[in-house]
Amino acid sequence: MSATTQSRTAPDRRTTSKTARLLGDRRLPVLVTAALFLVMYIAGLSRYQNYGFAEPQVFMNLFIDNSYLLVAAVGATFVILSGGIDLSVGSVIGFTTMFTAWLVERQGMPILLVIPLALAVGAVGGFLMGYVIQNFEIQPFIVTLAGLFLFRGLCLVISKESISITDSSVSSMAQAQVSLGAGFLSVGAIVALVVLAAAFYVLHYTRFGRRVYAIGGNEQSAMLMGLPQGGTKIAVYTVSGFCSALAGLLFTLYIQSGDPLHATGMELDAIAAVVIGGTLLTGGSGYVLGTVFGVLVLGLIKSIIQFEGTLSSWWTKIATGVLLCAFILIQRAMTARKKT
Amino acid sequence: MAEPRPVLEMTGIVKEFPGVRALSGVDFRLFPGEIHALLGENGAGKSTLIKVLTGVHSLDGGTITLDGQSVRFASPLQAQQAGISTVYQEVNLCPNLSVAENIFIGREPTRAGRIQWKQLRRKAAELVDRLGLDIDVTAPLSSYPLAVQQLVAIVRSVGTGDSVAEGSGTKVLILDEPTSSLDRDEVLELFALMRRLKEQGVAILFVSHFLDQIYEVCDRMTVLRNGTLVGEHMVSDLDQVGLVQLMIGKALDQLEELHDHQLHSGVGEPLLQADGLGRTGGIAPFDLEIKKGEVIGLAGLLGSGRTELARLLFGADQPDSGKVTIGGKQVSMSAPNDAIAAGVAFCSENRKTEGLVPDLTVRENIILALQAARGWTRPIPVSQRDELVAKYIKALDIRPANPEARVGQLSGGNQQKVLLARWLITQPKLLILDEPTRGIDIGAKAEIQKLVVSLSEDGMSVLYIAAELEEVLRLSHTIGVLRDRRLVAQIANGPEITTSRILETIASGEHQ
Structure with a gap:
């Protein structure tokens, strides 16, 4: 009996050429993004060698300057892997900056108390959106779009003007440096890296993480296999809400102010980073490691444009657009191949 | 033989839907180590009975006893935990995960919440091995054909046994139409797996529309009609004709009529002519002539290019060589609209999608x-x-x-x-039917076949694709045999043509 299986499956494996197998490998998009990052970095090295691009700190700054984006994108990775989308990310970040600045500056609350409060607000917001998506079977696009408007509106309820933070404990936290041999990292960058490691562990070594992949692969099947698909979905949006709030705190540290217009549209940067990192928008396939490279690529584009000096910052947008387009096409080619 | 105690006993099952009594007082027993067929026409209550058993639907009356204990399940998950697993026609697994993960997801071995991947892979490999399958458990499920995916689904559903700490082991395995999209070899492989599970004492409930398969693999059968129990028989005690009579509740007039049916000879002038029509990756270039009022049957294994050929003739796929002439005029066939305008109709095999x-x-x-x-x-x-x-x-x-x-x-x-x-x-002038009888009951099958005959008598040409050779043989004037995406033979039907002749042609790829 096993002979028949062998006769059918074995040739399958043998006849598939090396390239075809490589194309089918789920890790390929991550490798492509990593290679792209490397190529861009080397190009930067050779072009701006004399302007200090080779300094290790330039590389470290990628993490420092994009710590909040990295955290937000990690949250978005969970959502997208599960086959959903979260458009409220930018607004939750903006709201968290306002909320934090207002509590610290206007209410005189110590920052160590504000942090857990802000995180709880983000997580609860995410939980509620997940609850609505799951229990009323509404598309995540619409629900999180409502969340986007809601949180942006709440920013303005707190204050119409920006609140700058002068609290000394906040600024000392923001300026703290963790030296790492040739360079240093900020507190924000360290937090982002910890979040990243935690996300990697959760996605690959816990049942919850595997359920996220299963739901993204086929939600109906996941349910019929007896997996608690509803709870997983709600949890995914809670994770995203939590990450958004955490990103908001990092953003507050980075910029040291709250503003109703902070981080407008950052959800789109996060989604772009996830997609460039090789995660399928339809869910079920991708790696949080890819997201890191996605964020690094976006960050590197910004740095290169700064080094160039003559280019306007909107070139970042154009480059992001081109990259997104290219990566969506790669994804398309990969999924098309799988179907046949 | 002293009758052993049934592992599962359902008595006086009643299920009502608004306005319909889907099951009225059905009894059903299942013994350990048997393969038991559940039969009946569409709407006889087979699916409802299964759904009541597995907790998808609630019970309106009657009792279910599993292993001597009265049970009532509120969800498929509960039924599964009690040892009743179901594998449906559609493979309900996650194609993006590995085979091993699909087998174990939801009950992965963990230590302090951390999934033990090595242990998981080893266990999956052992399980697959013990069931006599040769599958690389680390490969993603999507890299395997549907048939293997179905086997994996079965492995998953029985995999709750001693190989995992949790779960009480599968006592009852329900297979709901698992064979409808498998080809012959794949069906054999499935049967081998079923027999192996049977030897291990699992009771298997098997639902299939293919009566031959029932006779091949089952020990006992229960027949339902209109939500009532018609009878329980040993397979060896009841022949196919008797069974069909039980199922439809009347003599086989309709079917007999078809068996005796003589192909009408009113085949007219050529209607459609395909010259060297082909598509890379779809089907090799072929010539085909379809006459007015003619029924052409396509025979071949699943994936031999039957559907691809039909799709080319309908313009659903674009040919990259050859031309099509319909009624003396060349038709461009760049889109279904061209074909529809020329009088071609196409009933797809995936009627749902x-x-x-x-x-x-x-x-x-x-x-x-x-x-x-x-x-x-x-x-x-x-x-x-x-x-x-x-x-x-x-x-x-x-x-x-x-x-x-x-x-x-x-x-x-x-x-x-x-x-x-x-x-x-x-x-239409030409009607293309791609597996029109798949997954439908025997009565409706006969009606559709009768319809094809009468349409062709009225001068409509029909291109008929079916997995069952008997069906093709019964209806067609000409039989086109496909093999490995190539039209290898066109055989004029006649008394001397039998299914084994066609099978030989499919197997050897040549017609003598």
């Missing part, structure tokens, strides 16, 4: 193609439309005969008839 719109009514579904042919700016007058719809509902005996019923709620056979009606209403 590529044909019907389940949320529209029977009337709207039937009218769709005709309206498309007329153009959207010229609506069909209401009276004419209702008349046409009524005519075809009657002619094809679509049940319920209610033009306002939603198509999604009809049974498979009736959905197929709605799809047929849609195309017949446009009065």
